[in-house]
Amino acid sequence: MLIETDLTGLPVLLIGPAGAIGAAERRYRRAGAVVDVVDAPDAVTPEVCARAALAVLVGPASTWHEARTALTGRCPVVTEPSGEPRRGRVVLVGAGPGGLELLTVAAVRALAEADVVLTDRLAAVGDLAALAPGAEVVDVGKRPGHHAVPQPQIQRLLVERALAGLTVVRLKGGDPYVFGRGGEEVAAAVEAGLPVTVVPGISSAVAVPGSAGIPVTHRDVSHVFTVVSGHVPLDARQAAALVALEGTLVVLMGMHNLVPITTELVRAGLPGDTAAAVVERGFTPDQRSIVGTVSTLPDLVSRAGAASPSVIVVGDVVEQSAVWTRRVDGVAGRTERMVVA
Structure with a gap:
């Protein structure tokens, strides 16, 4: 308590x-x-x-x-009283796309109650020592091509600490169930007979495009959006299905495969002049947007030197980012300019 x-x-x-x-x-x-x-x-x-x-x-x-x-x-x-020995538990917490301000109230409370925090590279919430005072903090973050702590070991750590009577918070960037392997970690806790709860987080799939003025849906433009993992390129069948939806495509963790993904979409019938963007380092001081078309985006990204973490957005909604660049900053009273290659 x-x-x-x-x-x-x-x-x-x-x-x-x-x-x-x-x-x-x-x-x-x-x-x-x-x-x-x-x-x-x-x-x-x-x-x-x-x-x-x-x-x-x-x-x-x-x-x-x-x-x-x-x-x-x-x-x-x-x-x-010192109390009876506590039964350990596991709490999966979504940290959102970045920054303390985007943590939910439930996430802040869960961290305050943690004995152990297993944190990810993308769970950038600031001073964890202040959010989870006295808790053991273990960095189990993965980086592209380098998983210092493999997923099975992460699951062993959270189960072992919880079986020892501790409250274990698994802090994950975005939402635990959006390409976060949250289902695997919940299954490990359930298999061990541990209480487990999930605190949702704001997903970068929606929030990061929104931070650049790109709504994933927009009346009379797109009434459907699809989120896909870019860890592997799209095959012909997947690309054709996505093009047939005629909506917005959001690709997470896809910078390494940007060329094959855009190539396959065009091959499947998506017009090469369809608007497309990369939003790099969303919700950080270094955030920038690179806006072009599905055909020109890979070259623009290469010349700009953009890298992960980035969110790729394909669809006509990207054109709304031009509206965003004209908005007036309510605090400083100036027009904000978006970085466009």
Whole structure:
């Protein structure tokens, strides 16, 4: 349970055996307290007591006579049980496309309750130590062509930590169920008999084009959009089906295969002058858009030196980005210009 009172800056002395005090320490840190921890009766010295505005005796420490004596007259003293051993759980959390502001309230709360955070490269939410105070943070992020921590090992880590009684947050960029292998991680938790929940995240498939003024649907332009993985090129059958939909195509993780993807779409009958764009590094200070057509986009991207992470958008909705470049910035009162190759 979270401490809802704001204890920002309050010096708190937590006293108790190491195995019983962890949960209390995390709660007080999350509430903003400046926490000192003492795990033995003879360590409750006058110097330690003098720094505290509040002392908390956790579990067996409530019977430590020496500690109580040392604290007498120095600061308020409260006790709290160490609680029964907790059953661990797994929480998959979508971090959205980038930045603290795009975390949901549920995501922030889940991180605040975490004992362990397994985080991805694309889960760029800022200061994880502040969002998940006291939690162990493990970077299990994958990079193109380099999976330092293979997926089976990630699943073993989250299961092992949860079976040890910890709350394990698996923090993933975007949404856990949109090319995030969230289904595999849920299955691993279920197989281990662990409670598991999923906190949805804002998907880059919709948000990143939107950040560049490209709506994935637009009245009288596109009433359907399809999201595909660009890890492998499209085959002829897939390309033909996508072209037949006459909607918007959003490709995630497809920069390496941009040439074969666009080539196959044109071969399947998509007009070469269909609008297309790459939105690079969405929701970062380095975001930029490269706008062209399905035929010209690969060359434009190559000359601009664009790279992952980027979202590829194909369809007439891309033309709406021209409207976006003319919008007035409500804060600075100036016209924002989009980078176009």
